[in-house]
Amino acid sequence: MDLVIHSGDVFDSVRPATHVIIGFLKQTARITALSGIPYLVAAGNHETPRLRTTTAALEYANLVNVVSAHGYELDYELVEIGGVGVGVTLAPHGAVLGTGAATPDKDADINILVTHGMVPGLEARSYEMGEANLKSGLIEGGFDYVALGHYHEFHRHRQNAYYAGATERFGFGEVGFEPGFAIVELSDGEPEVEHVPIETRPMIDLPKISAREMDASELAEAVRERVSDADLDGAIVRLRVYDARRGVTSGVDRELLRDLQRRCLHFSLEVHAEEESAAEEREGPVTAVFGSLEEELEAFVKARREHGEIEEKFAEEFLEKGKAYLTRAASEEVSS
Numbered sequence: 001m002d003l004v005i006h007s008g009d010v011f012d013s014v015r016p017a018t019h020v021i022i023g024f025l026k027q028t029a030r031i032t033a034l035s036g037i038p039y040l041v042a043a044g045n046h047e048t049p050r051l052r053t054t055t056a057a058l059e060y061a062n063l064v065n066v067v068s069a070h071g072y073e074l075d076y077e078l079v080e081i082g083g084v085g086v087g088v089t090l091a092p093h094g095a096v097l098g099t100g101a102a103t104p105d106k107d108a109d110i111n112i113l114v115t116h117g118m119v120p121g122l123e124a125r126s127y128e129m130g131e132a133n134l135k136s137g138l139i140e141g142g143f144d145y146v147a148l149g150h151y152h153e154f155h156r157h158r159q160n161a162y163y164a165g166a167t168e169r170f171g172f173g174e175v176g177f178e179p180g181f182a183i184v185e186l187s188d189g190e191p192e193v194e195h196v197p198i199e200t201r202p203m204i205d206l207p208k209i210s211a212r213e214m215d216a217s218e219l220a221e222a223v224r225e226r227v228s229d230a231d232l233d234g235a236i237v238r239l240r241v242y243d244a245r246r247g248v249t250s251g252v253d254r255e256l257l258r259d260l261q262r263r264c265l266h267f268s269l270e271v272h273a274e275e276e277s278a279a280e281e282r283e284g285p286v287t288a289v290f291g292s293l294e295e296e297l298e299a300f301v302k303a304r305r306e307h308g309e310i311e312e313k314f315a316e317e318f319l320e321k322g323k324a325y326l327t328r329a330a331s332e333e334v335s336s
């Protein structure tokens with residue numbers, strides 16, 4: 001007997017577009033209403049309202065018999081599956097800061113914790129992971145399995161704790177990730193966890209071009225050469241050019257770019273005047289997770305301040321005003 005667990009984010013905002021909600025409800029109803037499989041979800045950071053009075057879109061999930069936790073407290077549900085009592089503790093993103101520890105239910109046969117955030121000491125590739133917000137006490141409570149959400153790549157944290165990974169890639173920082181989901185089998189021993197890749201739109205980061213010494217026609221030729229033997233149809237594609245002289249891109253064939261934009265789901269030609277190392281220093285390290293809007297604004301301002309692009313005083317005012325706007329926008333979600 002089966003059980004479906006979603007460790008968030010389901011939506012990328014508190015108020016997603018209508019077609020997104022409909023799509024989610026239709027597909028989820030196939031699991032719950034049509035197949036009768038229990039489905040539980042703990043909300044992620046993107047879909048958690050910043051104000052407790054705002055209704056989260058994830059609440060719609062309840063209409064199709066999903067058990068969803070999207071508030072600021074732990075939720076617990078005992079699900080009876082083929083005579084086995086499965087205790088599912090849901091720790092949505094809103095609850096992880098205020099919650100010290102979660103403990104398994106002694107009366108359940110199997111205990112699962114579902115939560116969303118960064119575990120302490122996550123070592124995955126060479127990405128900048130952001131600060132851990134899942135305190136170790138939360139996930140060390142002796143659960144048979146901990147289903148983690150937030151980091152987008154399938155990742156084993158411990159023998160009983162895994163990130164299932166996302167079902168799509170969300171930026172070029174994730175170009176090497178394999179989207180999919182995880183099948184977890186729980187018996188008496190260690191959980192058996194299998195990552196199941198799913199077919200998604202291909203994402204291609206073409207080999208970079210160093211354009212030093214190139215004139216417009218040479219750059220156009222280099223672009224044509226890069227795209228000629230790649231299978232770009234329907235793909236999300238990026239081609240980066242570094243060290244480009246002023247004005248050379250205007251020489252790149254418009255017709256070629258139009259054709260690429262037609263063939264690809266998304267084609268971006270990124271042209272940088274500086275060398276690759278300088279551009280990367282300015283952009284900062286690739287990140288595979290996204291924080292709250294406030295965190296992103298802070299990181300954006302900090303990077304530019306450190307690089308001397310903006311003055312200290314301006315940076316402070318900018319940050320202060322920006323945060324005030326974000327707070328006001330959040331409060332408007334309630335009244336509208």
Ligand SMILES: [Mn+2]
Nearest residue numbers: 009044045150
């Ligand atoms: Mn998240």
